[in-house]
Amino acid sequence: MKNERLLLVLGCSVMEQELRQFQNGQTEFKFLDYGLHRTPEHMAQALQVEIDQVSGEKYDGIVLGYGLCSNGIVGVQSQTHTLIIPRIHDCISLFLGSLERYRQQSSINPGTYYLTPGWIERGQTPISKYEDYAKSYGEETAQWVIHEELKHYTRIALIDTGVHPLEPYRKVARKNAEFLGVSYEELPGSPMLFKELVCGPWGKNFLIIEKGQSIQQDMFLDL
Amino acid sequence: MINRKEKLNMVKGLSGTPETGVDMTLSQLGQAVVLRDCKLVKEITENLVKEEVNHFQILNRGLIPGMLEVSERFRRGEFFIPELLMSSRALKFGLNVLRPLMREKKKDVLGKVVVGTVKFDLHDIGKNLVIILLEGDGFEIIDLGVDVSPEKFVKAIEKNEAKLLAMSSLLTSTMSWMKFTIELLHATGLTRKVKTMVGGAPVTPIFAKNIGADGYCREATSAPSLARELLGIEGDEATVIPK
Numbered sequence: 001m002k003n004e005r006l007l008l009v010l011g012c013s014v015m016e017q018e019l020r021q022f023q024n025g026q027t028e029f030k031f032l033d034y035g036l037h038r039t040p041e042h043m044a045q046a047l048q049v050e051i052d053q054v055s056g057e058k059y060d061g062i063v064l065g066y067g068l069c070s071n072g073i074v075g076v077q078s079q080t081h082t083l084i085i086p087r088i089h090d091c092i093s094l095f096l097g098s099l100e101r102y103r104q105q106s107s108i109n110p111g112t113y114y115l116t117p118g119w120i121e122r123g124q125t126p127i128s129k130y131e132d133y134a135k136s137y138g139e140e141t142a143q144w145v146i147h148e149e150l151k152h153y154t155r156i157a158l159i160d161t162g163v164h165p166l167e168p169y170r171k172v173a174r175k176n177a178e179f180l181g182v183s184y185e186e187l188p189g190s191p192m193l194f195k196e197l198v199c200g201p202w203g204k205n206f207l208i209i210e211k212g213q214s215i216q217q218d219m220f221l222d223l
Numbered sequence: 224m225i226n227r228k229e230k231l232n233m234v235k236g237l238s239g240t241p242e243t244g245v246d247m248t249l250s251q252l253g254q255a256v257v258l259r260d261c262k263l264v265k266e267i268t269e270n271l272v273k274e275e276v277n278h279f280q281i282l283n284r285g286l287i288p289g290m291l292e293v294s295e296r297f298r299r300g301e302f303f304i305p306e307l308l309m310s311s312r313a314l315k316f317g318l319n320v321l322r323p324l325m326r327e328k329k330k331d332v333l334g335k336v337v338v339g340t341v342k343f344d345l346h347d348i349g350k351n352l353v354i355i356l357l358e359g360d361g362f363e364i365i366d367l368g369v370d371v372s373p374e375k376f377v378k379a380i381e382k383n384e385a386k387l388l389a390m391s392s393l394l395t396s397t398m399s400w401m402k403f404t405i406e407l408l409h410a411t412g413l414t415r416k417v418k419t420m421v422g423g424a425p426v427t428p429i430f431a432k433n434i435g436a437d438g439y440c441r442e443a444t445s446a447p448s449l450a451r452e453l454l455g456i457e458g459d460e461a462t463v464i465p466k
Contacts, residue, residue: 041300068395071425089396106396110343110370133305145305152345152369217427221399 006058008081009198010050011065014118015091017163018191019065022198027063034123043072055080063197067091068220077214085207086197087220094197095159097190098205105187111154113180115173116189117164125176126150147180154182161189245276249285252317256289257296259309261316268317278321282359286317290352291444304348311352318359325361332363334454335385337417339367339376341400346393349423352443353389360447362387373404380408380417386454389446392423401426402434409435418453422446 004026011019013031020029032046043066051062055078062081066073067088076083086094092114093102105112115125124132126146133142158173160166170186177184193205202208207219248271255263264286271281293310296302336357340350347369354364365383367375380388388408392398401421408414421431422440431439438449450456 041298070395071427089394102396106343111345137305137309141305141309145308148308149304149348152347217395217425217430218433220395221430 005060007061007063007084007198008054008057008059009063009065010047011063012091013122014116015065015094015194016122017118018095018161018189018194019198021163021191022195024199027198028059031065034119041072043069044075047073047076051076051078051081051083065091065094065197067093068217071217073215074217075214077209077212079212082211083209083215084197084202085209085215086193087205087207088193089220092159094193095161095189096187097192101190105157109155111152111182112157113150113153113155113176113182114157114159115169115176116159116161117166117169118161120169120172125172126156127172127176127179130179150180153180155185156180156182157185157187159187159189162191245271245274245280246284248274249276249280250288252281252285253287253289253292256286256310256313256317257292259293259306259313261313264313265316265320268320272320272324278325281317281321286314286359287356287444287447290314290356291442294442294444307348311348311355314352315355318355321359325359333361333451333456334387335363335365335383336387336389336450337365337367337376337379337383337385338389339371339379339391340369340423341390341392341397341404342370342372343400344392344394344397345369346391346423349393349443350389350391353391353422353440353446356443356447357389357450360450362447362450373400373407376404377407377411377413380413381411385417387450388417388419389440389450390419390421392421392426395425398423398425398430401436405435420446420449420453 007027009019009027009029011031012034014034016031030050032050059081062078062083064083064085067086067090069090088094088099093099095116096102096105113126130142130146133145137145156173156177158169174184196202196205209215248267252264252267252271255267268281290310293302293307297307338350338354340347354366358364365379365385367379376388390401390404392401405419408417418437420438420440421436428439438453440446440449
């Protein structure tokens with residue numbers, strides 16, 4: 001008799017390695033492009049398509065490797081599966097291990113631009129943003145835009161999530177700090193939330209969204 | 224390289240407006256903001272001023288509709304931060320032409336507005352746009368910048384006897400500071416003297432209502448009309464939240 005549950009983990013590609021390390025034979029993984037982060041308006045739609053595609057399939061639940069993500073998750077629902085989602089604003093809390101640690105870091109230095117190996121590989125850095133801008137608008141304008149956009153940042157923090165050799169990412173992160181003229185720091189990450197997300201148990205740090213119920217902003221806020 | 228005059232002729236007005244006369248020029252001005260062409264915006268604004276077109280017309284039927292289109296395209300994912308920043312810069316060029324003339328005509332400012340991005344939040348593109356527009360409309364701005372604590376907001380309101388507080392937040396993790404600030408306004412009795420308006424990408428009308436804000440601004444471009452309405456000056460298209 002089969003009594004093991006089967007979960008589908010639907011996550012953002014910037015945290016692929018951090019989630020996959022907890023692969024346990026009871027989970028299937030699918031990762032979506034980081035680009036959804038840039039347009040929160042399209043994120044719910046893209047996630048909904050994925051969820052609808054597995055409608056009625058054998059899974060005992062769908063785990064979302066996302067946070068509230070600038071409301072990008074709002075409206076997502078499943079008619080046939082329970083959804084499990086960490087109760088966090090964005091993935092920085094996942095990488096740091098808790099919402100509390102993220103809050104603590106923000107209060108120490110709200111002007112922190114966080115990087116992780118996954119972000120550097122799949123997401124964006126100030127330099128990669130600048131290079132994209134330069135292609136579209138020329139170097140001079142790109143310089144103006146990037147410094148205008150990021151003028152309040154005072155620190156680059158590379159989070160060591162423990163699943164990648166850090167050296168190559170350290171180089172990139174330091175270069176970005178130099179580019180912005182800000183300080184550089186490394187922060188230890190934590191696998192705790194990733195582990196709980198994939199393996200359970202889903203305590204107070206998670207939202208369990210029942211079939212037919214949709215994800216709402218206020219579920220994430222302490223009001 | 225296309226010269227400016229040719230470009231001016233090529234600029235199509237925003238849709239739904241007549242294709243001749245001042246209306247067309249106003250509409251071209253809006254389009255120049257969308258094209259984020261600072262010099263063109265300056266040139267058209269100067270021409271309109273020369274033709275003695277009313278400043279509010281230039282603002283409300285030229286510059287603001289242009290910026291509104293930029294915001295809408297940003298929302299739809301057609302424009303990104305660079306376009307938003309560059310169009311804001313172009314808008315400023317137009318307002319710099321208008322500002323001295325508006326001051327000349329006006330004896331008193333419409334009122335003092337304290338503006339800032341909430342605690343632990345450093346995003347100010349939207350907030351700065353709101354400032355440009357409110358100033359352009361005749362309000363006096365006390366800009367507290369970013370990462371502003373509830374106490375700092377309260378102090379500035381008391382010191383300047385401001386009539387309106389405009390708060391911005393771009394992160395769902397900092398939105399609650401709007402609530403904490405409004406709570407402090409209640410605690411200090413300031414809610415009797417000052418109105419509050421809130422905005423920023425993650426802020427929704429429901430959230431604004433729940434935290435007790437007087438007004439919600441979906442777009443920076445609707446800030447002037449909302450501010451006027453909240454202060455009973457005059458106004459349209461604004462969203463005053465019924466209590």
